[in-house]
Amino acid sequence: MSIVNVGFQVLPKTKGDNSYQIVDKAIEVVQKSGVKYEVGPMETVMEGELDVLIDIVKRAQEACITAGASEVMTYIKIHYRPEGVTLDEKIAKYR
Template sequence: MLTNVSLQVIPSVPESKIYPVVDAVIDYIKSTGVAHTVGPMETTMEGDLDALLRIVKRAQEICVEQGAERVCSVVKIDYKPGGVTIDEKVGKYR
């Protein structure tokens, strides 16, 4: 069943390092092969909920590996019986 999970990571790093840390997380998300859309404030993923939550967990670890002393994240989950897709929400705008 498809679920949407949006993730915004806010790493505690000097301002000059924020984008490189966030880019490392986005690169990781891309490497997993899950469907995703990168936005200006968050990345929305589509897939199995358990798999997406593992990605969220790994994203925290990546931030720390990239030098963050702390990571605050905003996670949104859209789950419904029968599944939900990114396309059904924003396809008409593409």
């Protein structure tokens, strides 16, 4: 299976002003997963096998619910190329 990039953004619906703390729980799921990732101001981008990354997104959504969100809207972007695509090739020239 080829390496892909998946970018995702969770938007938890909450009562109160704790949406950043809930998003932090979603990011913790990514951090604990062991995949390569970059957290940005609007989304988190991961690198790996598509099935693995989609499972991480599902677990991140569930973490938001467990942390107190009543619902979660999730936006997902997938960059697929048969020979694979890496985060480094996209951002190396900016580092």
